[in-house]
Amino acid sequence: MSSRSNSDLSYPSSSPNSGSENETANSGRRRGKRNRRVYFSDERRRKSGRIRKPAVDLFSALPDSLLVHVLSFLPIVYAVRTQVLSKRWQCLWTYTTSLVFRIDDGNSPGNGKSDDEFVAFVDKTLSLCNCSKIKKFGVQFVYESEYLSNVDMWTELVTAKGVEEFQLDFDCAFGEVTYSNYWLPQLLYTNSSFKVLQFNQCYVMPEGVVSWNSLKKLSIGNAVLSEDLIQKILAGSPVLEILELYCLFGFNRLHVSNASMKKLILRDICEEGIVPEEYQIFNFADYSVLEISAPHLHSLEISGAFENKICQLGDVSSLVDAKLNFHVTGYEDYCDIIEVFENMLKGLLQSLVHGKKITLGNWAIKLLSIMELKGLRSPLLKCECLTLEAGIRKSFFPGIAHMLESSPNLDTLVISVPSSSYDEDEEYFPDQLCKFDGKNYWTSRKKPFTCLMFRLQKVRFLGFRQYEVGNKLGYYLSFVRFLLKNARVLQKMVINAEIVGCNSQKEFSRAAQKLLSFPRSSPDAVVMFYE
Known part of the structure; x- marks a missing residue:
């Protein structure tokens, strides 16, 4: 071969300043023939295996049954579109055993269009279905009586194919x-x-x-x-x-x-x-x-x-596991029947004394706050994991203290911030929850909690978000200081935050540094951010 192109492979030679003369010579001998440019004819390259073979289409190598299984995890509208990939894929989607139609699926027929088009799409898809058994079928759209025969047909067809998961999710028309x-x-x-x-x-x-x-x-x-x-x-x-x-x-x-x-x-x-x-x-x-x-x-x-x-x-x-995150509506004056709610919650907790895991929402915690301020006691619980889906604010302090005192076996405490900062129950009990010193509430407590002295090992603050930074940050810090100072066997405290924005992040960073300086009664206590 008389000429060399720029694409030829070659190894770089040693640098003249890379070592002693002996080292250079030895290095050259070690590399030997590798440093030479060697050229093969096409025939020799084929025999030596140096010509790269075309990349293998791994999907094409898979059996149809496995491809159909993969398609079953896609929204049906996307599974149908795979028919344009090749001749082999034209009918594969018709054997999928999962048929879930949602009118709000991205780019799906019916999304932004009429319900008639959506219903027609379901009709046609089911008519082309070739699988002998359907594992999952579901539809979600605004049902109208004019589609009665269509839905009846869908129901009869999929039940005849032994459907195992069946869903009819019919939304109301807007305003109805x-x-x-x-x-x-x-x-x-x-x-x-x-x-x-x-x-x-x-x-x-x-x-x-x-x-x-x-x-x-x-x-x-x-x-x-x-x-x-x-x-x-x-x-x-x-x-x-x-x-x-x-x-x-x-x-x-x-x-x-x-x-x-x-x-x-x-x-x-x-x-x-x-x-x-x-x-x-x-x-x-x-x-x-x-x-x-x-x-x-x-x-x-x-x-x-x-x-x-x-x-x-x-x-x-x-x-074993109970979640009470509801509120009662429909009463004109909640203050007049507050004792009814107190008795209700006390009765619920009495029935849950053997539960190991309890979750409470805003409404229940506020009721407990009122009971605590009145000096009313709840039954002792065997709860080992307590989750409060309410975040931290002044009106919750007495309720949190109430549960800590009622849970001597508590091992894990979770404070989970709701997805929205709006508290729709704030208007229910405004007066009863404002007549105490929130700033010094935890430092003024004299009676220790049994769970803090002997049992509490894990504390988690989850979903700490943007709106918690600011006025509420002081409430968090005072409660965290109280826990670190009094939880004698605490092993780990985790704070998972979702803070965006330069100012909020700086404020949270300063608060985190302050938090890490708080004294701890447990020598093994570790404070972590973003577990």
Whole structure:
């Protein structure tokens, strides 16, 4: 080969100033032939394997079954689009076993367009579906009665293919307040393939028995349920583990005797509402107490707004984890019936004395603050992990102290800041929570807490955000100083902050330096930021 191009490979020679003459010679001998430029003919390169082979298309090497499995994790609108990749991909998406249609999926048919286009897209996609079994099917859009035949067709098709997870999530049209639009077909009530069911804005009205023998999780929202209907559903779901009821009314007693039931979630339960004519067969007594009994339950969550409802817990003797993050609405003057709320919360805590993990929200903590200022005591709890989803502010101080005193076995304390700084419950009890010295509240406490002396080892502040920097920062520092000074066996304190903006970050940095200088009674205590 008589000429050399600039693309030829060559190794750099040694620098003349890189060492002694002997070292240079030895180095040259060691490298030997590697320093020479060697040129091969195309034939010799092929024989020596030096010609790079084209990159292998790893996706093309995968079996169809695995590719279909990958597609099942994509929103269906994106799975359908893969048909343009190549001839092989044209029909792969039709075998996916997960078909979830949401009108607000990015760039999906119907997003920013008409519901007619969205419904047509679901129709066409299901008509092209080639899989023999569907594992998951769901639709989420604003349902109108004109789509009745379409939804009936979808339901019949997917149930015939043994669907395991079935979701009908029908939003209300903007400005409308309605309960239940779509009548669930009777064929849905006797299906042993269901493992997960979710109904939102649907009439739940079984004419005969309910037979959901494989159902593990059931979620019903924006509907009317009578106590008899709930019992029929529970009786027909022998292996049900999770029950979620939200935005409902029509019942005042919930008794769950299923031995398999592990978790119950109640959100936004109403006392009154516009009852459709079809439900006039139910007897709506005007009660204000919701009684909950579930002897085999391990986890209970009560959250959201409970309109004109006072909650009472019956037998929940197996309960381990409880979350009380709800508030009662619908009363004109809360101050006149504050004792009713105090007794309610005291009764709830009495039922939770055996719980190992308890979570409380704003409303409960403020009630505890009022009780603490009145000198009212709560029962001693066996709680080992306490989470307060309220952040730190003056009105919460007495409530936090109340729980620390009532939890002698407390091992972990978590202070979790809500996602919004707006406190919708602030107007409920304004006067009772302002008549004490918040600045010196913790330093003025004389009586030690048992949990701080013998048990508390971990403290976490989660979700510390922008609006917590400023006036509330002093409340955090005073509480942290108190904990570090009195928690004798504390092992770790973690502060996870989400601070943006130069000024806020500087302020938080100064506060962090001050915090690290606080004295600690535990020699093993470590303070961490951003665990």
